[in-house]
Amino acid sequence: MGIGHVLGVLGGALLAHAAYATVQYHAVLKITEEEFSRPPMDVMMQLLLGLALCMWAGLAVPAKFLSVLPHSEENRIVSLPANLDFMIFNHRGRALPSDDDLKLKT
Amino acid sequence: MAAAAATGGGISAEVPILHSENLTSNVKSIYYSRTFLSIISGVVAGIWGFTGLTGFVFYFLVMMVASLGLLVKAKFSINTYFDSWNRILIEGVFGGLMSFVLFWTFAYDIVHIF
Numbered sequence: 001m002g003i004g005h006v007l008g009v010l011g012g013a014l015l016a017h018a019a020y021a022t023v024q025y026h027a028v029l030k031i032t033e034e035e036f037s038r039p040p041m042d043v044m045m046q047l048l049l050g051l052a053l054c055m056w057a058g059l060a061v062p063a064k065f066l067s068v069l070p071h072s073e074e075n076r077i078v079s080l081p082a083n084l085d086f087m088i089f090n091h092r093g094r095a096l097p098s099d100d101d102l103k104l105k106t
Numbered sequence: 107m108a109a110a111a112a113t114g115g116g117i118s119a120e121v122p123i124l125h126s127e128n129l130t131s132n133v134k135s136i137y138y139s140r141t142f143l144s145i146i147s148g149v150v151a152g153i154w155g156f157t158g159l160t161g162f163v164f165y166f167l168v169m170m171v172a173s174l175g176l177l178v179k180a181k182f183s184i185n186t187y188f189d190s191w192n193r194i195l196i197e198g199v200f201g202g203l204m205s206f207v208l209f210w211t212f213a214y215d216i217v218h219i220f
Contacts, residue, residue, distance in 0.1 A: 019149075070125055
């Protein structure tokens with residue numbers, strides 16, 4: 001789990017806390033019988049911070065962009081296609097003496 | 107194995123060959139980003155108490171900031187990662203609008219009404 005996931009979870013937790021705080025603010029408003037216009041300033045700061053953290057996580061967590069150009073460095077095709085012209089099925093290797101103790105000369 | 111896909115053009119125009127696997131993966135990544143951000147901005151709009159047009163303005167604002175963020179993620183060179191500018195600027199915005207409205211009404215109901 002990278003830093004992106006941690007930031008996302010943190011942002012989500014901040015939003016959940018802001019939601020809970022707003023519910024309590026509504027309860028307070030009901031007691032004092034005032035109209036709701038906007039949440040208190042600290043809840044709004046929490047909302048903006050949570051939004052910023054989630055935005056960072058939402059951009060950083062999905063897969064990195066991969067190059068689309070066919071001739072770029074990381075898109076080089078380095079394996080030969082399966083071509084029957086280059087495959088040998090019947091060769092003279094089986095006529096050579098096979099010794100299981102033979103070791104490669106390094 | 108890379109599959110090169112021709113992306114269209116007239117008979118006289120040069121057909122650009124692109125690495126289609128990577129292009130698909132990039133487009134999916136943008137889609138995930140936009141969907142997640144639509145949901146988050148819906149929740150924020152609901153908690154904040156936006157009603158009416160203000161909410162939609164907020165959504166398009168968040169989408170513009172997201173487009174900017176995607177541009178930075180693509181290191182400002184669109185041709186390396188995508189085949190057209192529409193991919194990061196326009197695609198996904200209207201699909202995300204539905205998710206935004208859903209979570210906006212959801213959050214607004216939970217926080218302000220119940």
